[in-house]
Amino acid sequence: MTPFHYARAGDVAEAVRLGGADGARYLGGGTNLVDLLRETIERPDALVDVTGLSAGIEESGDGGLIIGAATRNTALAEHPAVRARYPVLARAILAGASAQIRNMATVGGNILQRTRCTYFYDDAGSRCNKRSPGQGCDAIDGINRIHAILGASPACVATHPSDMGVALAALDAVVHLRGARGTRALPLTELHRLPGGHPEIETVLEAGELITAVELPAMPAASRSAYRKVRDRASYAFALVSVAAVLEVRGGTVAAIRLALGGVAHKPWRARRAEAALLGGPLTEAAFRAAAEAELAEAAPLLHNGFKVELAKRTIVAVLGNLAEDAA
Numbered sequence: 001m002t003p004f005h006y007a008r009a010g011d012v013a014e015a016v017r018l019g020g021a022d023g024a025r026y027l028g029g030g031t032n033l034v035d036l037l038r039e040t041i042e043r044p045d046a047l048v049d050v051t052g053l054s055a056g057i058e059e060s061g062d063g064g065l066i067i068g069a070a071t072r073n074t075a076l077a078e079h080p081a082v083r084a085r086y087p088v089l090a091r092a093i094l095a096g097a098s099a100q101i102r103n104m105a106t107v108g109g110n111i112l113q114r115t116r117c118t119y120f121y122d123d124a125g126s127r128c129n130k131r132s133p134g135q136g137c138d139a140i141d142g143i144n145r146i147h148a149i150l151g152a153s154p155a156c157v158a159t160h161p162s163d164m165g166v167a168l169a170a171l172d173a174v175v176h177l178r179g180a181r182g183t184r185a186l187p188l189t190e191l192h193r194l195p196g197g198h199p200e201i202e203t204v205l206e207a208g209e210l211i212t213a214v215e216l217p218a219m220p221a222a223s224r225s226a227y228r229k230v231r232d233r234a235s236y237a238f239a240l241v242s243v244a245a246v247l248e249v250r251g252g253t254v255a256a257i258r259l260a261l262g263g264v265a266h267k268p269w270r271a272r273r274a275e276a277a278l279l280g281g282p283l284t285e286a287a288f289r290a291a292a293e294a295e296l297a298e299a300a301p302l303l304h305n306g307f308k309v310e311l312a313k314r315t316i317v318a319v320l321g322n323l324a325e326d327a328a
Helices: 012-019 033-038 073-078 080-085 087-094 099-104 107-112 164-170 272-278 285-295 307-327
Strands: 005-008 024-027 046-049 057-059 065-068 174-179 182-187 210-216 225-230 241-250 253-262
Touching (some): 012 024, 012 046, 012 174, 012 210, 065 080, 073 080, 073 087, 073 099, 073 107, 080 087, 087 164, 087 225, 087 241, 107 164, 107 210, 164 225, 164 241, 241 307, 272 285, 285 307
Parallel strands (some): 005 046
Antiparallel strands (some): 174 210, 225 241, 241 253
C-alpha cells in the first residue's frame, strides 16, 4: 500500500478544501476504497475522512426525504419512512452486501463505488483503460460474462456494481454537491458517465466536489415498488441483472412508471424507452414484454454475456407482473 496523509474533516467546508488538493480522495466507509488501496489500484496522496459529516435522514419540505451522504446503508434500509414509502430502496440495499458491509458503507460511497471488473483489479497481468487510459480493454475479448450489454464502448465494457444506485435511479433521486465553486444539485441519472473514449472519468464531479446528500422526491406511487436481483448465488454476489420498478395503476392502465436496470451498463440504467412504451398502456404480459424488447433493442452482448439480454427482458416482465397483481 502506498503511504498517504490522513485527515478527518470537521465540517463540509474543510472537507472540500482538503479534498480539492491534488491526489486527495474522500474516505467514507472504505468498503470499496480500502480494497483498491490494498490492490494498489488507487494510490492517493491523501485521504479525507468524511464519515462524521451529514449522517442523517430528514423530511424535506415537499414530503420527500433528505439523506445525508455519510448515512450508513443499514440505517437507510431500516428507516421507517424508507421502508414504508420507498420499499424498492430498502430491498435494494438489503440485496447489496453482507450485514457487516452495510453497517460500514455510506450512501455517498455506495453511489461512487468503482466497477468489480476482474480485469480492472488485475494490475499485474491485464490491460484496462479505466485503470490505465490508453492501455486497452482485455475484457472485450476475454471472459466477459459479467460485463455490459448497454451503453458500452470499444474502450470499456465494465458495469456499475451498486444495487442502491439502481433503486435511486428509479426514484428520480437528486444528488446534492458541494465544491470549490459552491453548491449544486443534479439528478442521480446524470451523475455517472458512460465510458465513451474515457472510461477513467466515471462521473461529472469536479475536482474535490463532495456529495453531501441524496434527495428522494415525494412519490406516492413508490409505496408500490419492487427490486429484484438475479445473481449467480443467493447472497453476497453482484447482479447479473437487476430491476427496480415503481408502478402506479389507474383505471386498469399504467398511470406512472419508473424503471431502472443494474448489472447491464457502466451506470445505473434508467429504462426510458420501456417507460415510454408502458405509460398509458394495459397491464398485460404482452405489454410488459414489448416494453422490455424496446429497452433492450440496442443491446450489444459480448461472447459470454448474451444471456443477459433475455434475462433482463424476463426480469422486467416478472417484476412488473408482480406489481400489477398487487395493484389489482
